Amino acid sequence: MWLDDAALEEFLVNGFYTQKFATNAKVYDDVNVIAINTEACYNANFYLISNRNDPGNQLSWLEDKLTQMEANGETAILIGHHPPASEA
Secondary structure (H helix, E strand, O other): OOOOHHHHHHHHHHOOEEEEEEOOOOEEEEEEEEEOOHHHHOOOOHHHHOOOOOHHHHHHHHHHHHHHHHHOOOEEEEEOOOOOOOOO
């Protein structure tokens, strides 16, 4: 598995995670991969009709992570599995 234990636990609970970028040879301590759950922005996700205010507190979490990384002089690579409001 490519996720470390903390990232895997975060993903299983929330559907999003962050962890340090790593290759087979090196972990980059100043580069972070942030994977967001883009289902929270997907226009065919009918769950959003009843929960329109930051489902899972993902946006608050993302803001906190980015603020922390900026303060530490780190880089963030933001990924998701499909663009917001895209067709499947």
